Amino acid sequence: MKFLILSLLVLSSFTAHSTPAGDSQALRDFYQQQFPTIEFSEYADGVYAFDADSKAAWLDIKQFPPYEFSLETGKILFNRPFSNKSQYADCFANKGIAIAQLYPYWDETKQSIITLASAINDCRLKNKLPALAYESDEITYLMAYMADTSRGLFINTRLPKSALPAYERGKAYFYQRRGQLNFSCASCHVDNAGKFIRSEILSPALGHTTHWPAYRLKTGKLGSLHTRFKVCNRLIRAKVHEAQSTELRELEFFLSYLSNGLPMNGPSIRK
């Protein structure tokens, strides 16, 4: 009954005069009510905030993370000069160090969402290098290194007025039912967050963008958030949008705004 009232409240807050700030607050209130013992910052740990047993194993593995070699490769790739003697550091603020939390952001000049991956490729194209495939190891390792330099820094996605339509599209995508299984992102990550689907705990959407790239125990390698979006869509038998497609960037933008105030903690480990 309590759940019904709460979901109605959340829903009504959306249909009424919803603002992005209002959306975020409503969702956070919802999660807080559902999980009163979970601290806000713990949402950065995803499912591990919900189950002590899996958290213990996760912390064990985190003590010497299996992604260390890939992270090292990322650093080497980041510091390697281009053929024209320029480097990635020249394309980014603060030489590319401790800035990953600034992505994705809305570029008012370009009127588009810039993600870290797209910024890396913009840098390459600017320096006459071919763009990297968005699911390639190379770009993932670069993102891992850059994310690692931002560890502990807070997400603070800005929403200038011209970004609102993109934000709204991202939000609509999140709540849109799709695929053969007719699930929306919210079906699992809001309505059933914290619950088990077969043997897995469903993570809440709050905190979804903090910990990427993630080393998956299943694949034995680092993967990006967009790869994860693709897998989710494939699993619910919905159309799979390509990594860094407009739809997925908008979804990331919406989720990143929702995670404002949470600390960056990627690269990380997930099952």
Next chain:
Amino acid sequence: MANRSTIKIRSKHFPDYTLVRTLIAHTMETGRNKNQDTKALIPAHFIQTLTFKHNDKVVSECHMGFGISKNPFFSFKIKQAKLGDKITISWKDNLGFSDSKDHIIQ
């Protein structure tokens, strides 16, 4: 680029013991997985032996199969090690590849 080491070693020195942890870059392929594209079986490729030395003395010998996880991790505790002591981790796999690395306890 020179071949990077496949071995990382970290130690934590306490008065009554020294914790030594190692992470190794290795596929530990079982030989039962198929290549996604070609559908061919990926050949087994896994570390078989690992040696842990303290100041050049073998203190642990490990024999393993592909049941050890990819990017193998191992940890040990030396009862009495001193700062400046040398740790050496070496491995050899079923295809004849090997690597070794030294680490000084600090």
Next chain:
Amino acid sequence: MLTNRRQFIKKMLLTSLTMSSLAFSKISLGKWIAYDFGYRPIDKSLSELFPNKTLQKTSKINLKLPRRAENGNVVPITITSSIENIDTVYVLSEKNPVPLIAKFTLDPSLETYIGARFKMKETCDVIVVAKAGDNYYQIRKRVIVTLGGCGG
């Protein structure tokens, strides 16, 4: 003459004692044995690794393992024990196609402490056997390994 013989016998005794203590002081696994790491059921694996040995059940070996493995590809384990003089530790996963995961020797200068990450095929017991001289001890702990729900 008698003194020389006594000295000789004494010398021989000393030498053989030293030789035998040397032989026992360093446990070596020798060459990697493919047969030990072959496909076979757990019972056969245990009987062949420890022929005619009693694997005494003990609570003095502690296994730190997750109750439920998030993914069977990487199960972290930490083995400790208060049993003295353990020189070799064996880790097995009951229902893995190759049950023997690894064997480790431990020099007396090491604590009885081993951390590792291994693969488990399905829910079953993790079995650790510890050898202390001629005595063998075992402990088992169940780990749940389930199929994913949405891990993909």
